[in-house]
Amino acid sequence: LESMVCGAVSRSISQTLVHPANVMKVILQSDKTASARSLMQRHNLQRLTQGAGAQLVLSLPQGAVNFAVLEATRKVLGDLARKTKLLPNGDKTKAANDVVTACLDFVSSAASTVCCLVVTGPITVIGDNIMIGNYNNLLAAVSGIAAQGGIEGFYAGWRPQLAAKVPSYAVTWMFFQRLKEIHNAVFDRSLSNTENLAIGSLASGATVCILMPLDTIKTKVVTQAARQGASAAAAPYLGIHDAAVRIIQEEGPAALYRGLSPRLASVVPFVALQFAVYEAMKKHILEHADAASTSKKDSSR
Numbered sequence: 001l002e003s004m005v006c007g008a009v010s011r012s013i014s015q016t017l018v019h020p021a022n023v024m025k026v027i028l029q030s031d032k033t034a035s036a037r038s039l040m041q042r043h044n045l046q047r048l049t050q051g052a053g054a055q056l057v058l059s060l061p062q063g064a065v066n067f068a069v070l071e072a073t074r075k076v077l078g079d080l081a082r083k084t085k086l087l088p089n090g091d092k093t094k095a096a097n098d099v100v101t102a103c104l105d106f107v108s109s110a111a112s113t114v115c116c117l118v119v120t121g122p123i124t125v126i127g128d129n130i131m132i133g134n135y136n137n138l139l140a141a142v143s144g145i146a147a148q149g150g151i152e153g154f155y156a157g158w159r160p161q162l163a164a165k166v167p168s169y170a171v172t173w174m175f176f177q178r179l180k181e182i183h184n185a186v187f188d189r190s191l192s193n194t195e196n197l198a199i200g201s202l203a204s205g206a207t208v209c210i211l212m213p214l215d216t217i218k219t220k221v222v223t224q225a226a227r228q229g230a231s232a233a234a235a236p237y238l239g240i241h242d243a244a245v246r247i248i249q250e251e252g253p254a255a256l257y258r259g260l261s262p263r264l265a266s267v268v269p270f271v272a273l274q275f276a277v278y279e280a281m282k283k284h285i286l287e288h289a290d291a292a293s294t295s296k297k298d299s300s301r
Contacts, residue, residue, distance in 0.1 A: 003071040004064040006281040011063025014273035016056045020048035021266035023131040028259035029219040030128075032251060036262065051130035054138040058123045065119050067278065070112035070173070077104045098181075102174050109173035113166045122154035124161055128222050160218035160240050168211045175203035176275060196276040204271035208264055213256035215263065217243045 015022075027034050027047075038044065080086075086100055117124075126141045135141035145153040179199040183191055191199065208215075221237050237243040247255050 002282060002285045004068040006278050006285070007067025008060045008064035009281060010274045010277035011066070012056055012059045013277055014270045015059040015062075016052060017273060018266045018270040019052045019055050021262050022270070023048045023050060025259040025262040025266050026128050026131045026219055026223070027133075028262060029216050030223045032255070032258070047133065050133065050136075051127060051138075054130055054141075055127055057138075058120075058127060062116060062120045062123060063274075066112050066116045066169075068112075069115045070108055073111045074104065074108035077108055098178075101181075102178060105177045106170045106174045109170040110166050113169045114162065117158070117161055117165060121158050121161055125154050125156055125222055128219060134223065156222055160214070160221045160243070163240055164211065164214040164218040168207055168215070171210070172203050172207040172271060175206060176200060179203060191279070193276050193280050196279050197272045200272035200275035201268050204268050205264060208260075208267050212260055212263060213244070216256050216258060217247065220247065 024036060024039050027039060028036065039048065081100060081104060125145060126138065129135055129145065130137070130141050135144050145156075149156060176199060179202060180191060183195065183199065217240055221240070221243050237246065244256075251258075
């Protein structure tokens with residue numbers, strides 16, 4: 001339960017705070033005529049806050065599902081690895097244990113992302129379409145997408161979302177956990193909130209630079225139908241491979257990194273804030289639970 005609550009709150013806070021940068025990233029990826037300079041002009045500033053309210057609400061179930069499944073899967077896989085002697089109890093500094101632990105973190109995050117996308121995939125479609133101006137608000141987006149593509153319209157670009165988000169979230173979480181272990185080994189203490197922010201920034205920044213092309217392809221496939229006034233079935237990009245080939249042919253390889261700066265500006269603080277808030281809330285809840293348990297034991301004596 002604490003994972004769901006901490007995940008929902010941390011996701012909602014971080015997603016809302018970085019919303020303007022994320023809007024700019026989505027616009028730059030989906031509209032090749034847009035520029036960061038023009039979007040920063042005063043008359044366009046309101047556009048960068050479009051969909052913030054919807055994002056605040058819609059990010060709650062995303063965070064809850066993601067972290068609840070992540071923690072549960074990690075615990076099950078960890079117990080299984082110890083039972084099968086794949087991860088023996090004892091010295092955790094061994095290279096073999098480090099590799100196994102990293103793999104468990106990667107698989108756990110990947111599994112939680114897949115489950116999260118099944119539930120919240122439509123949220124990304126709705127949010128991206130609001131951010132680029134296809135629809136003005138949540139109600140208009142839901143009705144418009146449903147009218148154009150029915151239920152399938154809410155899962156437009158689901159495969160590119162899967163291809164972009166699963167490795168992105170999994171690699172980021174794996175990097176974050178490894179950096180935490182390195183810190184704890186060097187300083188022999190748990191991280192402070194500021195240190196969680198810094199480590200989250202490093203982990204997310206590295207992942208964004210590695211996986212930016214997949215995110216660009218995902219955004220173009222997800223937003224193309226409504227942007228061009230066509231149904232999802234008549235959309236020009238036929239899939240991940242077709243989109244990648246056509247983007248390179250029509251716009252050049254650099255187009256795959258279009259929007260990298262706002263992407264870093266949105267993802268790095270988003271992930272850093274999310275991880276820091278999540279870790280801080282979880283630590284507070286666990287400490288409060290331990291204190292309550294100790295007090296109950298003392299009073300029963």
